[in-house]
Amino acid sequence: MIITSFNQLVTDLMNMDEVFKYQDLALILLGSLLEEYALLETTILNGKDDVSLSEVCVALYSKELRRKDKQISSSGDAEVLLVRGRSQKKVTNKRWRSKSRQRLSKDECAFCHEKGHWKRDCPRLKTKENNYKE
Template sequence: MSSHKFDLEKFNGSNDFTLWKVKMKALLVQQGCAVAVEGEYAKDTTDAVKKEIEGKAHSAILLSLTDEVLREVVDQPTAAGIWKKLCDTYQNSSLTNRLYQKQRLYTFRMAKGTQVKDHLDSFNRIILDLQGVGVKIDDEDQALILLCSLPNSHENFVDTMLYGRTTITVNDVKDSLLSKELKRKVSGNEETSGSGLFVGRGRTSDKKDGGNRSKSRSKSKVSAKVKCYNCKEKGHFKRNCPLLKGGKGENSNNGSAAIVQDGSEEEDIGDVLTVCTSSSVDAWVLDTGASYHMTDNA
């Protein structure tokens, strides 16, 4: 028989006995001595082989227990005796224990801040503990109980899982939950930049001179950037459009807007839709005052 080293956490009386039992059984099978705890020897098995198998199984089980638990079973001379006493103590199928395990399942809820994988691990542990005391929960019931354990923030998820279905499996729910969690993590790691639409009405003024506008500077720069909303020609605003001067006056401000890129220093251009090109935010700012001044936000 080959010899291998296994890293098996010792059972201390309070950790997961059901999981320890599964791992311990796997170790005994690998060592070729599981028969010492799970059944009768073959008829042609010699006493010498039985003794060897028994010794290996007995030692393996004892070495996988902490001192506190070891003291409870040290009086058992055989591996089968130790195994039975451990099961009777930590996995008994009494009515009281079955009630306790079922209460754990039916009151199981996902605590705030719990990761999905941790929630599923706790759920699986309860199911295994129930199986250990002889209680089998139907697959569909497991799925519905798991859905009921989710918080209100998963209400849409639950509705989606149930919509149009006549049946559901627990693996359907687990797979969908893990997929949802993965998408959330991926989405949360993506860099996002703020964006918004800001619309304002009012006057702005040049902060440097207390409101005095520099018309000579603005006139020369506006002509190359703006286009009339009325005649579509460049070089003037709608309020100064020659086609409208006939009866409406030269300074009519009726809500038209010019588009000017942020970062320029135009003033006195009336109604302006400013497109902000700052790297930190994408914004559209509409100012419909009679005077306007833009500063470089970059």
């Protein structure tokens, strides 16, 4: 974790009689973060005059926990698929496609798939609509 390695470095420097202010340590920690923490750094630095080391550590811990939860939940989704007996690959079978993807010939009805009329003139659709109205 980032904070543990940072704490180890600070401890080593303090053993060499280096003195730091906690606010300076907070700024050093924020400045040493990776690019994926840029939004967190901006959020912490903007809107506050002084930044404490403890609030930076708390923010980093919560960000790490959220990231780990996302990793666990995404791997959990794959496990659910395997438990249900399905693969993660996309099914390209025709029977899984919706009817709207089927190619219709120019004189084929989109509702009953008979040739000779279109959907707006379909007698089956009209009788179905009349049954709903009654």
